Amino acid sequence: MTALAGAWAGPLSQDFFRQAFAAGTAAAVAAGLVGSFLVLRNQVFAADALSHVAFTGGLAALALGFAARTGVFGATVAVAVLLAVLGGRARLGDVVTGVVFTWLLGLGVLFLSVFTSSKATGNGAGAVRVLFGSIFGIDSATAARTAWIAAAVVAVMLFVGRPLLFASIDPRVAEARGVPVRVLNVVFLVAAGVMVAQLVQVVGALLLLGLVATPAATAHRLTDRPWRAVGASVAIAVATVWAGLWLSYARPSLPPSSGIIAVGFVGWLAVEAGARRRVYGGGRPATGEERP
Amino acid sequence: MPPIDGWPAVLAAGPRLTWDLHRDLHQLLQYPFMRHAFVAGAVAAVMCGAIGWFAVLRGETYAAHTLAVVAFPGASGAVFLGLAPLVGYFAFAVAGAGLIAWLSPPGSGQRERHSATVGAVQAMALALGFWFVSLYRGFLSSLSGFLFGSFLAVTRGDVIVLAVTAAAALGVLAVLGRPLFFASVDARVAEAAGVPVRAVSLVYLVLLGCAVAEASQFTGVLLVLALLVVPAATASALTARPAAGVALSVAFALVTVWAGLAAAYFTDRPVGFWVTSVGFGGYVLARGSAAVRTGWGRRVVVA
Numbered sequence: 001m002t003a004l005a006g007a008w009a010g011p012l013s014q015d016f017f018r019q020a021f022a023a024g025t026a027a028a029v030a031a032g033l034v035g036s037f038l039v040l041r042n043q044v045f046a047a048d049a050l051s052h053v054a055f056t057g058g059l060a061a062l063a064l065g066f067a068a069r070t071g072v073f074g075a076t077v078a079v080a081v082l083l084a085v086l087g088g089r090a091r092l093g094d095v096v097t098g099v100v101f102t103w104l105l106g107l108g109v110l111f112l113s114v115f116t117s118s119k120a121t122g123n124g125a126g127a128v129r130v131l132f133g134s135i136f137g138i139d140s141a142t143a144a145r146t147a148w149i150a151a152a153v154v155a156v157m158l159f160v161g162r163p164l165l166f167a168s169i170d171p172r173v174a175e176a177r178g179v180p181v182r183v184l185n186v187v188f189l190v191a192a193g194v195m196v197a198q199l200v201q202v203v204g205a206l207l208l209l210g211l212v213a214t215p216a217a218t219a220h221r222l223t224d225r226p227w228r229a230v231g232a233s234v235a236i237a238v239a240t241v242w243a244g245l246w247l248s249y250a251r252p253s254l255p256p257s258s259g260i261i262a263v264g265f266v267g268w269l270a271v272e273a274g275a276r277r278r279v280y281g282g283g284r285p286a287t288g289e290e291r292p
Numbered sequence: 293m294p295p296i297d298g299w300p301a302v303l304a305a306g307p308r309l310t311w312d313l314h315r316d317l318h319q320l321l322q323y324p325f326m327r328h329a330f331v332a333g334a335v336a337a338v339m340c341g342a343i344g345w346f347a348v349l350r351g352e353t354y355a356a357h358t359l360a361v362v363a364f365p366g367a368s369g370a371v372f373l374g375l376a377p378l379v380g381y382f383a384f385a386v387a388g389a390g391l392i393a394w395l396s397p398p399g400s401g402q403r404e405r406h407s408a409t410v411g412a413v414q415a416m417a418l419a420l421g422f423w424f425v426s427l428y429r430g431f432l433s434s435l436s437g438f439l440f441g442s443f444l445a446v447t448r449g450d451v452i453v454l455a456v457t458a459a460a461a462l463g464v465l466a467v468l469g470r471p472l473f474f475a476s477v478d479a480r481v482a483e484a485a486g487v488p489v490r491a492v493s494l495v496y497l498v499l500l501g502c503a504v505a506e507a508s509q510f511t512g513v514l515l516v517l518a519l520l521v522v523p524a525a526t527a528s529a530l531t532a533r534p535a536a537g538v539a540l541s542v543a544f545a546l547v548t549v550w551a552g553l554a555a556a557y558f559t560d561r562p563v564g565f566w567v568t569s570v571g572f573g574g575y576v577l578a579r580g581s582a583a584v585r586t587g588w589g590r591r592v593v594v595a
Contacts, residue, residue, distance in 0.1 A: 044411040045354040052514065095525050098353040099575055102517040106568025109515075113562050206418045213411030220408065255426050261419035268412055272395060 011249045020135045020256065023143040023202055024241040026150035030195050031211035032219075032237030033157050036230040037188065039216040041168045045094050046083055046189065047212050049101035050196040051205035053079045056108030058201075063111040073197045079104065080193030084186040135203045135245075135256045142202060149198040156191045164188055165226055203257065210261035211237055218268040221275050240264040320554055328446045329510070332454050333549035336506040337519060339458040341527075341542030342465060343503040344520035346496065348528050350476045353521050354407060355392060355497065358414040359504040360516040362388030365421030367513075372424050378450055381508060382457070385501035388417065393494040446509060454506055461502045464495065472496055473534060510549065515564045519545055522571035529578040544574060 011017040038044050057075025058068040079100070086096055138146075157164075167174040167181045175181045199208045219233035244260025251259075321327050347356050366384025367377040395409050465472075475482040475489045483489045500520075507519040523544035527537045552567030559566075 039408040042407045044407045045357070048354075048357070048411065048414070094351055094353040095348055095521060098357065098517045098521045099525055099572065102515055102522060103568045103572035105514055106518065106565045106572075109562045109568075110565040113565070206415065206422060209411060210415035210419065213408055213415055217408035217412045253427075255422055258419040258423045258426075261415050265412060265416040265419075 007246070011246060015140075016136055016138075017245070017249060019138055019140055019143040020245060021242075023138055023146040024135055024245055024260075025238055026143075026147040027199050027203055028211055028215075028237035028241040029234055030150035030153045031199065031208065032215050032234035033154055033230060034192050034195055035212035035216035035237070036219060036233035037157070037164065037168060038192065038212060039220055039233075040165075040226065040229075041188075043189075044213050045097050047192055047196060048209055049083075049097050050076050050080060050193050051200050051208050052101055052105050052108075054197055054200040055205065056104045056111065057197075059108050059111035059115055063115045069201065072201060073194070075104075076193040076197040076200075077190055080189040081186060084189040135207065136248075138202055146198055146202050149194065153191050153195045156187070160184060160187055169226065207257035207260060210257070210264055211241070214261065214264035214268050215240060218264070218271050221268075221271050236264075236267065240267065316558075320557055324448075325446065326553070326557060328448060328451050329553055330550065332446050332451045333510055333553055334546060335451070335455050335458045336503075336510060337523075337545035337549040338542050339461055340503050340507050340516075340519040341523055341545035342462060342538050343499050344524035344545070345527060345534075345538045345541040346465075346472060346476060347500060347520060348524040349473075350493075350496070352497075352500065353517065354410050356500055356504060356520045357517055358392070358410045358417070359385050359388050359497075359501045360508050360513045361414045361421075362417040362501075363505055363508055364513045365417050365424055368421050368424040372427060378453060378505075378509070381505040382502065384417070385505040386498055388413065389497035389501035390494070393490075393497045450509070454509070457502055458506065461499050465499060468492065468495060468499075510553075510563065511567055512564055515568055518564075518568040518571045519548065522568075522575055523548055526571070526575045526578040529575070529582045544571075548574070 012021065035044075035047070038047050054072045054076045057071035057073075059071070060075065061068050061071025064071075083097060083100070086100075163174070163179045164184050164187075166177075167179050167184045171181050196208060199211070203211070215237035216229075216233045218236050219229045219231075222232055223229050240263050241260055244263045245256060247263065248254045248256040248259035254262075321330070344356070347353060363381045363385045366380035366382075368380070369384070370377050370380025392410060392413055395413065396406050471482070471487045471492055474485070475487050475492045479489050503520060504516050507516040511518050524537075524541040526544050527540035530540060531537050548567055548571045551570045552563055555561075555566040555570070556563035
């Protein structure tokens, strides 16, 4: 225990690490929670698409002379509403997501070319910042804002949690029982959009996907019970962020996002391998029912 | 088109579109890199149109996007090691296809976990790519081209590699076509009828990886869906018949690539923007006309 405390004392005495630690933990809680529902609803691609849309929004705002943050939030929330409405009663089709997001990303490339030719920053350095972010480069105000937004997203998710779970697992039965499935679709994707918009600016689209998809995939492999999977997903996301941050502090040549994702991926592979041994050791069981 | 106020001066100095079609074509094809781009673009479009149609049928859009992103560490790793980027694209896209097929849980009831698997693989690939980029700072300057496409880099050798790969992949697809269609439409019945469903989907993902590696030469790794999925979705909105769908999809992909290249050449705006915009415009028109034909509100074709 003392060895563990000693290993953390060094990094935690540094300002930049404390801020990364605080923002990363808040991000992990929100992403683990939202990600668990995204996996359950088969909408991981939507979150991925929203993070790319944030890129277009940020560049559009920069090209038009606004603060990037305005564009990021505006674009992400608008597209979240659009995808939820287009998705309609059925769950969002991956094809529609892919078609819409590819075009929006193409628009982002246009704004990038306008922005770089007018500002002469060149080399797409701004694009790199938006796509990959840097969790070690945030100030205390950003860390605090991230924590507040994460808290708000978690509050919304907990508020709609039960009906959302029902609507995610069986939308038809939920609708028949009077659950407002369409409203929940919009609320959920907007909450996911707000989270994506903030996290993309803080940790980058790369780490965002690592926090949304990998812990939730691991958790849903560990247990079939939905609420346990949600809890496990949050716990795994937080543990991954802590381990990854420490690792990239110990090895400065490893970028923090890459470190965190590598930790999560290795953990997922281990769980996956363990689950397969269990499954195949006892003969091949019946696989789940096919979705209608 | 006339130069618009406020646009960079390079536009005025560059090629101009006139009403004389012959002169336009001459301008367009006067440089070898443009001729290479047009030939290679046609090769990639034929391959992506055919393979992409199955991607839409099977709901593998996200896998296509992910395989493209997987190609990114391949390209950056190849540059880091001093190899041709094309080698890295193919190696990583095919390896990524194998990884996704292997990690996807067996059984057709596991779509949710399939999406999560794909996302997790993509995150890891991006992490790896970013690590390579940070190891080799000089690569950063060409990063934008890798992510969003550029057609200036296509050499004669690349054209040959692309054509040979496309021919091989289309040959495999021709052999695989019927069982693949069967397995995509109803995996359970196909399995009961003796189709090796898992092997078929593995081979298909490898083909998808090859198509993605070709498309990303033009569109960049982030915009491959413009060639793989958008033309196929447009075709699927217009017809549900397989042969007509594949043919339309190939035709739309060809139009998208050529129109995108020509527009990018004449306007000095990124090729990625034009390719996606042409494709999206076609998709909106197709969905609109399908909605008009079938009557508002009644959905017959889902794409």
